[in-house]
Amino acid sequence: MLYFANWKIGLILAVSLLGIWFAAPNFSPVPGQTVNLGLDLQGGSHLVFEVDLPGVAAERLTGLSSEANVLLRQQPAIPTAANAVIGEEVVIRVARADDLEEAYTRLQSLSRPVGDGSLSLTGGLAPRSVSFIRDDEERTIRIALTDAALIDIRDRTIAQSIEVIRRRVDATGTTEPTIARQGDERILVQVPGESDPTRIIELVGTTARMTFHLVRADVAVGADGQGRTPPGVRIIQQDDLSEPYIAVERRAMVSGENLTYAGSTFQEGQPVVEFRFDTTGAAAFGRVTSQNVGRRFAVVLDDVVISSPVILSPILGGSGIIQGNFTFESAYDLAVLLQAGALPAELTVVEQRSVGPGLGQDSINKGTIAVIIGFIGVIVFMLAAYSMFGIFSNIALMLNVTLILGALSGLQATLTLPGIAGIILTIGMAVDANVLIYERIREESRNGRTPANAIEKGYSEALSAILDANITTLIAAGVLYMLGAGPVRGFAVTLGIGIITSVFTAFVVSRLLVAMWVKGLKPKKLPI
């Protein structure tokens, strides 16, 4: 145990120097990556949004119901007694039992291959998007989305949402936001340095589905939003106190999907949003506005009318402006939302944790003091308990803390406040391996072994206990990392790294130091 081949010494030195190299930027102006501070230490906001996937699936079912309607109305039309979304199914009941077979055949075209339609890797056919259950007695066909379709909807919705959120958040000029999927139906947004996430929540939480509708001035609307609406007309809220409700045509003239550009600017001193349509949108908008000069149209954003101007002349160029109750910031934000596109699903905040820079700095200061005092306490104690050998273990301990910092910097792991607690705990527990070894050496020495022999025996006999003890703690850290949430994971990271580095420093490095000392001084007695 006390003989080290030169290559082993070289390897130990290399690992130690590498750790010091990675840790160095944290202490000195050496360029390089420093430890990545968690949001609880540097200040910032941690937001988790839940994507309303059931809502998307329900929309898809409504779409299937109307597609089915179109298929059944084709000549010769099949009369139906019912066609409705009930729970997670579209239930269609034909009026005559004889039509069931024909209806079933026609509806088959609702089922499409899921994914890109190619053969799946396993060689089978790609899964279908809907399943049919036919009930002859009830004269019904029940259509449901398959699991494959639901997974496909989920993955697409989340991927699209992340894309839209990224464009929106980037437009606010936030530095280095993290936007990532979390679990099956959630999206994590982390914004360092932003301790008031209100604006981010508004930007991300707005669906921003924009549509343009003709206003029906002929439909009377009460101040409470009640009124008799003819088919194809609906009453919606308007963002204007002088006219809180307004009746519009259900069918949109054109929708936000046809926008190619949106930006904020000023017109006559008022903040406005300017926009431009693509060719399809421009053509549709041009046609409707030419036919309806003098009428009003409504700009509807997420079911609220934000503006309802009069069409003064046909708008043929495909571009225009929206005047509304805007401040400069709200006009800018709306432009950002329109430019980034609508979210495919509604998002709700389910978790918000924000920390201001003041609290973060306080935590860093206190954590640093606690680490330093704890470190000094352990060093003094080890020196008092083991004198010369205490020096070896203290050198190992210092290297250990350096290696932890080096590993955190090198791996770009995040250091959180509980992570600092993990470092302090590691400092206290890291010397355990040395204590085990030294106590064993004392024992062997008392049993009459020569110094070199006792040391040899101490290291070899303590090894299995050291390994078992550290592996069990590593198991605890691993479970915590897998199941722990948020900052607590940071604790698992530093604890786990600390266990690995402490086995290296306490068992390998301290042994090298002891071996060099034994070789150099050839002690007759052990100062332990």
Added chain:
Amino acid sequence: MSLALVNFFPTSTAIPFIKARFAAFVFSAVTILASIAAFFVMGLNFGIDFTGGVTLEVRTEQEIDAGRIDEMRTLLDGLGLGAIELQGLSELTEGSECFGNHCALIRVQPQAGEGLDAERAQQAANQAVQTALTAQYPLIEFRSVQVLGPKVSGELVEAGILSIVIALFLMLLYIWFRFEWQYSVGAVLALVHDVIITIGMFSVTQLEFNLSTIAAILTIVGYSMNDTVVVYDRIRENIRKFKKKPLGEVLNFSINNTLSRTVLTSVTTLVALFSLWLLGGAALQGFAFAMIFGIVIGTYSSIFIAAPLLLVTNVKRDSSDS
């Protein structure tokens, strides 16, 4: 001759730990029953991680004295958000933003609601509190804001319980793999003992039980296991060495062999934890306290529970695996 400045232990001890096992078993059984009773009678003071709701830490220019707390309470009670807890935070460290009595902790109970509406209700409560406070104290600073809906908090409870169960199970497997089944049963019973008593302590003191408490419990499990493994390792070694001696004597001898190590490691860990407890700030105090308590309990259980349990399960003497 020894050059060590302090000699903490006599060269060898012969404390009759095994003889004290019945007293220890009774003591532990009573403590466990008391812990379970406390858990059911007093419950745990769950933090926002597990209940959901809103917590805010605020700082105002004005000093937050008892009068100001009452003023804030009246203001916030007027919002109709249910129970609101207010607590002034005094800070003794100069240079900290909260130095003097400038900070307070506000906790709003979880808002009721169904599905996603419940999630939105927490956000609305947060907005209402912030708006009301900003109107009253225009320079107020929100040092930290946490809003958790019932979904996430429910999942955190599940994950917390699951993580402790999984950790215990993995320990059981590992020790079984490295030792004999008797060892793994003894070790895990000792761990369960530590976990129950630590939870009981949280129930009796009504200290906040949150995510860092779960982290602390898992670390205590790791630490206590660590201690137990060291003792077991020595027991296994001595059982092979002294085949003729009665098991109780071997166990006692082994505990005494490793006693100095057990105590020294506990001391260095406690030194570090006390530093964390006293200097690490409010956020880590609960964690540090739980760990300090757990280290003491874990050390006790390794010596008085885990080792004597081998006598109860009658560990095999002719173990031949290496």
